[in-house]
Amino acid sequence: MSLDNNIPHQYSLPWTDRNGFTHWSIALFWIIASFLLFQLFGSLVSVILLYYTSSEPLNITELTSRLQDHLELVFVGNSLSQILFLGLGTWIITRLNASKARRRSYLRMSHSGGGYKLYLGIVLLMIVIQPLIWFLSWVNVQIPVSESLMQLEEMQTQLMENFLRGNNYIVWTFIHIGVVPSVCEEILYRGFTLRALEKSWGPVAAIIVSGVIFGFYHLRLTQALPLALIGILLGYIAWATSSIFPAMVAHLVNNGGSVLTLYFFPDLNFAELSPERMPPVWLTLLSIGATLIILYALKYLTRTGLYKQKYQHYEHV
Amino acid sequence: MNTMDEQLPSYQKSVLVGGGIVGGLAFLVNIISGYAQISAEPSVTILGIMAIMSLITCLVAMTGALISTWHYSQFLEQPITLGKGALIGLFTGIAVAVVSTLLNQMWSALNPDFNQQVMESVIASFEQLDLPEEQIQAQTDMLYNSMKNSGSIRGILSSIISGSVFYGILNALTGMLGVKLFIQNKIPPRDYIDISETE
Numbered sequence: 001m002s003l004d005n006n007i008p009h010q011y012s013l014p015w016t017d018r019n020g021f022t023h024w025s026i027a028l029f030w031i032i033a034s035f036l037l038f039q040l041f042g043s044l045v046s047v048i049l050l051y052y053t054s055s056e057p058l059n060i061t062e063l064t065s066r067l068q069d070h071l072e073l074v075f076v077g078n079s080l081s082q083i084l085f086l087g088l089g090t091w092i093i094t095r096l097n098a099s100k101a102r103r104r105s106y107l108r109m110s111h112s113g114g115g116y117k118l119y120l121g122i123v124l125l126m127i128v129i130q131p132l133i134w135f136l137s138w139v140n141v142q143i144p145v146s147e148s149l150m151q152l153e154e155m156q157t158q159l160m161e162n163f164l165r166g167n168n169y170i171v172w173t174f175i176h177i178g179v180v181p182s183v184c185e186e187i188l189y190r191g192f193t194l195r196a197l198e199k200s201w202g203p204v205a206a207i208i209v210s211g212v213i214f215g216f217y218h219l220r221l222t223q224a225l226p227l228a229l230i231g232i233l234l235g236y237i238a239w240a241t242s243s244i245f246p247a248m249v250a251h252l253v254n255n256g257g258s259v260l261t262l263y264f265f266p267d268l269n270f271a272e273l274s275p276e277r278m279p280p281v282w283l284t285l286l287s288i289g290a291t292l293i294i295l296y297a298l299k300y301l302t303r304t305g306l307y308k309q310k311y312q313h314y315e316h317v
Numbered sequence: 318m319n320t321m322d323e324q325l326p327s328y329q330k331s332v333l334v335g336g337g338i339v340g341g342l343a344f345l346v347n348i349i350s351g352y353a354q355i356s357a358e359p360s361v362t363i364l365g366i367m368a369i370m371s372l373i374t375c376l377v378a379m380t381g382a383l384i385s386t387w388h389y390s391q392f393l394e395q396p397i398t399l400g401k402g403a404l405i406g407l408f409t410g411i412a413v414a415v416v417s418t419l420l421n422q423m424w425s426a427l428n429p430d431f432n433q434q435v436m437e438s439v440i441a442s443f444e445q446l447d448l449p450e451e452q453i454q455a456q457t458d459m460l461y462n463s464m465k466n467s468g469s470i471r472g473i474l475s476s477i478i479s480g481s482v483f484y485g486i487l488n489a490l491t492g493m494l495g496v497k498l499f500i501q502n503k504i505p506p507r508d509y510i511d512i513s514e515t516e
Binding site (some may be wrong): 020022 | 400401
């Protein structure tokens with residue numbers, strides 16, 4: 001059987017292409033579906049654990065009170081549902097957009113060139129960008145938000161602070177807040193969503209849109225701008241390095257950094273990290289400059305590393 | 318572009334048919350459940366029944382895409398993809414949201430006390446629950462605010478947007494089902510060559 005070389009065999013195309021869907025629509029559908037499933041399942045698991053660990057039946061008031069005293073159970077539910085839906089679920093859904101053999105490639109689950117220097121650069125990048133994030137937080141605070149949303153966010157911030165300051169093993173705290181989100185959210189956003197949007201709209205739009213969605217995904221409007229910046233940065237890192245592993249490391253440094261900061265500096269006031277005063281202009285400009293330099297260096301490192309990987313075998317000929 | 322897509326008739330009429338019929342049905346279910354709520358004694362059971370009625374409204378709304386795809390199949394001579402069915406379903410869901418919101422607004426204009434009576438009945442049933450006073454007050458305030466805004470432009474737009482997203486997603490799924498049920502057994506035209514049949 002001979003085929004016209006310009007027309008791919010219909011059975012070599014992934015399900016999305018065979019059935020007239022666009023990659024971006026599948027990505028949007030999965031972002032919404034995974035978010036709803038993650039919230040529902042996480043809440044369900046947390047409530048079940050709260051009931052299971054209680055010695056007597058609880059009414060709603062007692063449940064709410066118990067929730068405040070056992071935040072670790074809430075985070076267990078949160079982590080389980082992230083692993084199940086954001087991580088594993090995305091891995092399964094990718095099958096719609098890519099053949100089985102190309103699934104890892106679609107999600108950019110491959111090693112980047114650049115070696116240890118690349119990862120050192122990533123760690124440095126996440127440190128130097130903090131003043132810029134601080135500046136965007138200040139800008140975001142100037143944007144008026146409804147009272148009800150402000151109260152919801154204050155409740156979320158208080159919940160997080162109580163958990164970080166609680167008597168929980170640092171390792172578990174690091175896993176819940178650092179490791180799990182940095183793996184699962186990266187698979188969803190920089191793996192699946194970035195690639196799907198890239199196929200439909202190109203890399204620039206994909207990086208920006210996936211970053212903005214990431215920013216609003218956390219349901220914290222007063223932090224949407226800095227979160228979107230982090231999302232865009234992580235998207236760029238994944239695209240430039242052709243791998244989500246550097247983005248995972250960057251995400252881990254960002255999230256894990258806050259855990260370790262409060263562990264080693266317990267007197268630090270959480271509210272001071274979300275400033276209502278503008279950071280020094282010189283610091284912000286320095287942060288922007290340093291960030292751009294490091295990003296350029298990372299791209300160069302990756303390109304050099306990938307070049308070496310590609311042509312390494314020729315050295316032995 | 319696929320030459321098959323260029324030969325397809327427009328689906329706008331089918332979307333309007335499906336969206337109009339089901340939007341009207343969803344509005345009727347909403348009105349019936351509202352009057353049932355008003356006439357019943359406040360109790361916790363009523364809240365459960367209202368939840369079931371909301372579920373029935375969703376199920377009714379989901380049939381919009383099935384009607385649209387069935388109507389569209391009358392004009393087709395060739396099959397269409399699931400993606401096209403999902404798109405028809407998405408637009409049908411938006412039409413359902415628009416039609417049901419507009420009909421609700423017309424009903425509010427004809428019967429201004431309807432929403433107020435429904436809200437008072439819901440609050441009275443809510444007070445039967447064994448909840449803390451603060452929580453009941455918070456729910457009451459939320460209901461009151463939503464009723465206050467329901468007639469404003471902002472409230473109408475908010476209702477259309479949230480309805481479009483919700484019904485759009487549901488009907489996108491049933492749109493795919495409709496394609497499977499009504500359209501994929503269509504015989505393609507003679508000049509369409511299935512690649513799997515070539516040698």
